[in-house]
Amino acid sequence: MNRTYVHGYNQKENIRLQDQATTLVELLHYDTLYPAGSQVLEAGCGVGAQTVTLARNSPNAVITSVDISETSLAEAKRKVEMAGLTNVHFRQGDIFHLPFRPSSFEHVFVCFVLEHLSKPVQALNALKSLLKVGGTITVIEGDHGSAYFHPDSEAAHKAIQCQVELQRRAGGNAMIGRELYPLLCKAGFGSIRVSPRMVYADSSRPQLVEGFTRKTFTAMIEGVRESALAAGLIDQLTFDKGIHDLYRTAEPDGVFCYTFFKAFAEKT
Numbered sequence: 001m002n003r004t005y006v007h008g009y010n011q012k013e014n015i016r017l018q019d020q021a022t023t024l025v026e027l028l029h030y031d032t033l034y035p036a037g038s039q040v041l042e043a044g045c046g047v048g049a050q051t052v053t054l055a056r057n058s059p060n061a062v063i064t065s066v067d068i069s070e071t072s073l074a075e076a077k078r079k080v081e082m083a084g085l086t087n088v089h090f091r092q093g094d095i096f097h098l099p100f101r102p103s104s105f106e107h108v109f110v111c112f113v114l115e116h117l118s119k120p121v122q123a124l125n126a127l128k129s130l131l132k133v134g135g136t137i138t139v140i141e142g143d144h145g146s147a148y149f150h151p152d153s154e155a156a157h158k159a160i161q162c163q164v165e166l167q168r169r170a171g172g173n174a175m176i177g178r179e180l181y182p183l184l185c186k187a188g189f190g191s192i193r194v195s196p197r198m199v200y201a202d203s204s205r206p207q208l209v210e211g212f213t214r215k216t217f218t219a220m221i222e223g224v225r226e227s228a229l230a231a232g233l234i235d236q237l238t239f240d241k242g243i244h245d246l247y248r249t250a251e252p253d254g255v256f257c258y259t260f261f262k263a264f265a266e267k268t
Contacts, residue, residue: 024199045066191264
């Protein structure tokens with residue numbers, strides 16, 4: 001898929017992605033629904049963290065989930081089988097050169113993929129060619145520039161910036177969420193609608209504090225520690241204080257906010 005996955009392919013990251021998907025189902029997917037019999041392409045399914053939700057939400061749609069990684073596909077298949085779902089088919093393929101005929105799908109779903117690509121508009125154009133006229137694309141991305149919290153911490157912001165910079169050096173964009181509208185415009189889609197979805201976590205929402213603040217976002221930043229230090233982006237004391245301070249926002253008097261962006265568009 002012509003991408004470098006900055007978070008790495010390992011069991012710890014697999015668990016983090018599943019925690020994220022489980023925690024954010026209602027926020028991100030209450031309106032992810034496809035009609036019975038429709039052909040849906042999930043481009044870049046990874047380990048299937050979103051696939052199970054797609055298949056459950058639209059049990060009578062036919063979902064084709066693709067990824068470039070054989071290892072990720074095997075894990076995605078395992079998740080779907082464990083969930084008892086039978087409406088998903090898996091194919092290995094590069095998002096820029098997928099093995100499907102033009103106009104093969106009524107809908108395309110892309111979640112947390114464009115952020116890892118150096119040519120997101122080219123990817124959107126490739127996916128648009130697989131859509132029927134009048135078909136839709138749904139794109140979900142985060143934006144690390146949207147993170148703010150209490151107590152505030154300069155060290156925490158610097159630690160987050162390390163992840164942003166590492167992703168930039170790998171050819172991606174950790175702040176791509178804010179760009180979905182112009183990216184879809186450049187790719188020639190019509191009827192574009194972007195919906196910001198903010199995660200707000202305080203002690204009155206313990207599931208979000210545990211599932212998102214601790215296990216999703218902070219765990220993600222913590223996971224780039226060695227890479228950030230090796231690249232000379234930050235010193236050890238500052239990074240470790242930043243992680244400590246991010247976990248501090250999960251305490252009873254802490255607050256953490258982060259915004260995802262969900263876009264819908266049509267092939268005209």
